[in-house]
Amino acid sequence: xxxxAQKYQIDLGNLMAYDPHPSFSxxxxxxxQLVKECLQKGTELVQAIVDxxxxxxxxxxxxxxxxxxxxxxxxLPREKHLPKPKPPTKWELFAQKKGIKNRKKDKLVFDEQTGxxxxxxxxxxxxxxxxxxxxxxKMTDEPGEDPFAKRQAEKKNRVEKQEKNRLQNLKxxxxxxxxxxxxxxAATALPITGTQSAPKKVSKDELENVAGMAATATxxxxxxxxxxxxxxxxxxxGKFRKFLPVAEGSGMGAQEQQQTEKIxxxxxxxHSHEILDxxxxxxxxxxxxxxxxRNQQGKSSSMSDKLxxxxxxxxxxxxxxxxxxxxSKKGKxx
Amino acid sequence: MLTVKTPKTKKAKRALDKRAPKFVENxxxxxxxxxxxxxxxxxxxxxxxxxxxxxxxxxxxxxxxxIRPFESGGExxxxxxxxxxxxxxxxxxxxxKKRPNNLVIGxxxxxxxxxxxxxxxxxxKTMESFSYDKKMAPRVGSKPFxxxxxxxxxxxxxxxxxxxxxxxxxxxxxxxxxxxAGVDHAYVCTAVSSNRVFxxxxxxxxxxxxxxxxxxEMVEVGPSMDFVVRRHRLPNDSLKKExxxxxxxxxxxxxxxxxxxxxxxxxxxxYIPDQQVGDVALSHKAKGLKRERREGKLxxxxxxxxxxxxxxxGE
Numbered sequence: 333x334x335x336x337a338q339k340y341q342i343d344l345g346n347l348m349a350y351d352p353h354p355s356f357s358x359x360x361x362x363x364x365q366l367v368k369e370c371l372q373k374g375t376e377l378v379q380a381i382v383d384x385x386x387x388x389x390x391x392x393x394x395x396x397x398x399x400x401x402x403x404x405x406x407x408l409p410r411e412k413h414l415p416k417p418k419p420p421t422k423w424e425l426f427a428q429k430k431g432i433k434n435r436k437k438d439k440l441v442f443d444e445q446t447g448x449x450x451x452x453x454x455x456x457x458x459x460x461x462x463x464x465x466x467x468x469x470k471m472t473d474e475p476g477e478d479p480f481a482k483r484q485a486e487k488k489n490r491v492e493k494q495e496k497n498r499l500q501n502l503k504x505x506x507x508x509x510x511x512x513x514x515x516x517x518a519a520t521a522l523p524i525t526g527t528q529s530a531p532k533k534v535s536k537d538e539l540e541n542v543a544g545m546a547a548t549a550t551x552x553x554x555x556x557x558x559x560x561x562x563x564x565x566x567x568x569x570g571k572f573r574k575f576l577p578v579a580e581g582s583g584m585g586a587q588e589q590q591q592t593e594k595i596x597x598x599x600x601x602x603h604s605h606e607i608l609d610x611x612x613x614x615x616x617x618x619x620x621x622x623x624x625x626r627n628q629q630g631k632s633s634s635m636s637d638k639l640x641x642x643x644x645x646x647x648x649x650x651x652x653x654x655x656x657x658x659x660s661k662k663g664k665x666x
Numbered sequence: 667m668l669t670v671k672t673p674k675t676k677k678a679k680r681a682l683d684k685r686a687p688k689f690v691e692n693x694x695x696x697x698x699x700x701x702x703x704x705x706x707x708x709x710x711x712x713x714x715x716x717x718x719x720x721x722x723x724x725x726x727x728x729x730x731x732x733i734r735p736f737e738s739g740g741e742x743x744x745x746x747x748x749x750x751x752x753x754x755x756x757x758x759x760x761x762x763k764k765r766p767n768n769l770v771i772g773x774x775x776x777x778x779x780x781x782x783x784x785x786x787x788x789x790x791k792t793m794e795s796f797s798y799d800k801k802m803a804p805r806v807g808s809k810p811f812x813x814x815x816x817x818x819x820x821x822x823x824x825x826x827x828x829x830x831x832x833x834x835x836x837x838x839x840x841x842x843x844x845x846x847a848g849v850d851h852a853y854v855c856t857a858v859s860s861n862r863v864f865x866x867x868x869x870x871x872x873x874x875x876x877x878x879x880x881x882x883e884m885v886e887v888g889p890s891m892d893f894v895v896r897r898h899r900l901p902n903d904s905l906k907k908e909x910x911x912x913x914x915x916x917x918x919x920x921x922x923x924x925x926x927x928x929x930x931x932x933x934x935x936x937y938i939p940d941q942q943v944g945d946v947a948l949s950h951k952a953k954g955l956k957r958e959r960r961e962g963k964l965x966x967x968x969x970x971x972x973x974x975x976x977x978x979x980g981e
Binding site: 348366370371377378379390396397400406408410411412415499503513515 | 667668669670671672673678679682683685686687688689691694754773774775776780789809810811812813814815816817819820829830833834837840841842843844845846847848849852854856858864866868870872878879880881882883884886890901906908909910911912913
């Protein structure tokens with residue numbers, strides 16, 4: 333039925349037919365003709381496929397005859413890469429080397445203690461740590477050590493070790509890009525400080541506070557900033573600077589004068605006796621003196637001169653109670 | 667410091683496994699979106715393609731400014747969407763003065779752009795403009811036939827590429843068993859010239875003929891348009907090689923509970939759970955068979971019997 337000029341390339345798996353030389357009678361002038369010609373030729377092609385299709389061996393199903401299609405011949409690219417085989421885990425390598433075979437274990441195990449069949453893992457299992465009534469003391473045991481707590485701690489260590497090994501195996505697999513599809517390795521943030529403690533997660537309140545603080549850094553104190561939906565206004569609205577009134581008077585109006593006076597006094601210490609608490613300084617000195625005496629009495633017999641604790645060379649320690657700081661400058665304030 | 671993240675629910679695990687790379691892959695999904703400006707024609711084109719591929723297509727309705735498939739930086743959004751929706755085919759429509767009614771059909775490999783074909787749509791006719799007997803309308807999801815006409819599909823690079831892409835776009839699931847009574851529709855593509863392809867969608871009807879093979883009748887149903895190939899980008903050779911790799915050494919599935927014996931041949935094992943006779947659900951039969959009713963009836967019968975007897979005695 334296929335003529336030489338019309339040998340089609342049929343891809344049965346895709347139900348596709350391609351005619352490299354459709355013989356159009358003449359190049360169709362208008363669109364209608366073109367469409368008709370195309371449909372006609374198309375029908376012929378589809379008929380050709382159907383010929384082959386219906387001659388295949390078919391099984392009867394309740395919906396109709398079912399035919400087994402061959403795999404498609406046109407190769408199309410995959411959408412994802414081929415899955416890579418998992419590299420063997422550390423235990424698998426070891427087992428291979430030693431020739432250790434995996435033995436199938438039963439789900440139920442006979443428990444000697446209770447004389448019943450208990451499951452191996454899970455609730456009410458054989459050999460649970462909490463079911464052990466008595467642990468016999470060994471010669472190597474230290475007194476005062478809780479063997480039950482020790483067992484629990486050992487188990488915890490085992491579990492941690494196992495988790496670490498699992499992570500190492502997964503990292504190896506991730507290197508070869510063969511990580512199982514449902515597992516992801518997520519990097520947690522590394523602490524910048526030298527300590528090993530994990531950085532604390534910032535809470536919502538802290539973030540709000542920080543946002544408020546940052547907002548006050550603007551020239552208008554964060555008053556006109558665009559707020560996100562749900563963001564509350566800053567707790568300390570406005571600015572903190574207080575500017576003194578320009579017009580100066582006396583009494584209440586002499587604020588600038590008072591301000592500068594206060595600062596100057598502190599610097600030049602006009603009333604230095606208010607700065608230094610003499611009684612306190614004297615008692616401190618006395619206490620220190622007594623301590624020194626006691627130490628000398630105790631240690632002079634046992635230690636040589638070189639090993640004596642060195643005297644405190646702190647700048648302010650010996651000066652307390654003896655100097656009056658601004659005494660020479662007394663006359664210079666207003 | 668790395669931590670292992672595993673899904674907490676079985677449903678999440680199943681969803682992740684669905685998207686994982688496999689030996690035999692899932693059906694390729696298509697992402698349909700558009701750029702800053704679209705024309706009326708282009709909107710119709712996109713919606714109709716979406717309807718043709720209803721099961722396996724996702725249509726975005728917002729405009730995407732930052733997507734420019736042919737530029738080096740403009741593909742990141744596309745790759746992100748492809749990753750999020752697990753779509754490996756995309757159709758990006760845009761309209762500009764230089765390229766009116768522009769469609770970029772692209773494929774991704776591992777959620778990175780694999781290849782692109784840019785076509786312009788001309789002489790578009792929507793599905794509604796065709797009038798036909800509604801009974802012939804093809805169903806969504808049925809496997810289509812393809813008819814390619816013209817030597818351009820063999821000789822011209824761009825048309826070869828377009829043919830491959832159209833096949834990938836519309837072919838649907840790759841199935842082994844096909845119900846041949848259910849073939850519904852066909853796509854006809856004709857290479858009119860070296861850069862123009864006439865594309866149309868037709869419904870099929872199988873008519874009775876003398877032999878086993880029925881006679882095919884085609885009626886134009888769906889959208890018909892002219893594709894004018896503008897630009898295209900083929901994949902790198904290395905990428906192409908990698909994408910075309912097939913799995914030959916697939917781990918065979920172990921057949922369980924089947925063993926072979928020299929004497930008896932193939933033996934299978936069937937496991938039957940223990941029957942709990944007491945817990946078997948009683949059949950929902952007539953009310954009359956219920957125990958209370960039966961006993962009640964018995965009592966009645968006895969009393970009737972007695973009454974009858976008395977009567978008989980009395981008589």
